[in-house]
Amino acid sequence: MVERAMNPRKKAVTFQNRDGRRLFGILHEPSTGPASDIAFVLLPPGIKGRIAPHRLYNDLTDKLTARGHAVFRFDFWGLGDSEGEVEERELRDLYTAVALGRYVNDTRDALDWLSRTCHLRHFVIGGLCGGAVTGILEAQSDPRVVGILSIGLPVMLDSNPTDAWQYMTTGQLNDLGSRYVAKILSPQAWLRFLSFRTDYRLLLRSIRVRLGLEGPAPIVAAPPQQPVLNANPHLPGAILKLLARGTPMLLLFSEADRLYWEFEEKFLSVYGHAFRAHAGTAEIRVIQAANHVLTFKEWQHDCFNLLGQWLEARFPASVPVAP
């Protein structure tokens, strides 16, 4: 349960983005006014808008306002309550559009609006999944952003799928291999196998990886100048800029999330040198056993604790973080 002891003030607001669309949001402030000059802007992960799965952003907001920060949550155009209609008909295409920076302008417009109307000047931005990508892409060229909060950052694109069996991470293949083995006595699984509905190449490869007969996919060794197939082309440059600028980043991942495996195998293996060169700027933390959306309470608590520790180290507050 999230404590709401400080009874933060909240206001339902709308503002116009540069294209004239009205965007809807909620502005939260500690009851005694902000004790910190750093405001947080939580960006929608995707279609779940400013709430995020199981109200994750509401709970994050409570933690942050209890620490003295103003928090703004809003919906991008075409999503949540905001005006506009997106043209994508497939979710994966929408996620790809988000990952490629569709909502960077909305984010910048939100920061402009907050600066103009609330006189807020410094921001930590980000969120879960698509919110993390959007935050990083916006922050690379906006000096008002003094920190990045990233939860479950996707480094690959969802659209234009290539053969899954060929480009899956070792983590994914290991996991799949275990699942195939677990189903070895299942009549339904055999029925599926014998009726040609199984992806045989994927099955074979995952079993080989599971048995240790095959190492990581060769794609892992791709040099920086040869980007990984299906990787988000905008993300590495943005992260490298933020590292060079010394912008603190908290990169939280869930241990049982394919996005973590992709980040490790397809991003860190290529760009890890930059993280080492700017040691301390970006902190990578993993929530044990958790899934992508942090379904169970203990995973949410771990997330809040790691965030609290990062904030204490990077942005010491006059108000202690609620336990």
Add this chain to the structure above:
Amino acid sequence: MNETPFFFGQPRQELFGVLHQPVDCSRSVGVVLCHPFGEEKLWSHRVFVSFARQAADAGYPVMRLDYYGNGDSDGNFEDSSVTRCLSDIAQAVDTLKARTSVTSVALVGLRFGGLLASLCAEARHDVSSLVLWAPVVHGGRFVQEQLRINVTTQMAAFREIRLDREQLVANLTSGGTANVDGYEMSRTMYEELSTVDLSSRLLTFSGRCLVVRIERGLAAKPAADVTTLAAKYPHAQVIEVEEEPFWREIDRFYGNAPQLCARTLEWLNAQ
């Protein structure tokens, strides 16, 4: 059309709502939308927004609300219960009437929201019509489905079931909560939902009622409980629309449910 997001209700227990007001507001009937349960609310959100805008364009003042412990409203999900949701819908109806010139409302509810709309219509005299989109008829079955979601999540995360449904129920009845897609369901919600069976309940609502079956393919056999439910209302009509189950995670992005919205508006306009 004007859209106003605002908080209403008791201090520290405020509810979030959006009022969609037509420019030419001459109708005496407004619309209150009742959202579904947990994550279904988020998946279906854009269809609700889209329908609210279409209804407002057709001249109906529309109120969307988040129940206590849901969406942007105050409270935690574990504070949510059937009783509390019904009280929240009643507050939304009163708020809509206070802010506009409407004297009665059509309640439109999806899934769990349909069950709530049906119960709410029993208790109020200002509900003139009822629209139930793929309503949950058996609360008991529905709540067991929610517990199955917990078990499925355990399997996916731990590759084993650490707490089966019986143990989850035991936890609930001893005052704990059960996690459903990240939402902590309380004992009160569990017990109240378990006892609601619209198909065997005495329903006295005598206004117009539209029950909408939402199916991927219309070849599917009508669910008996929906037909039984409709038969309990003297002025009910059952229609079928072909839409994806947009309240769940599906491959498609469902920003609008064109058939569902059009048929519903057509029915509302016919009164």
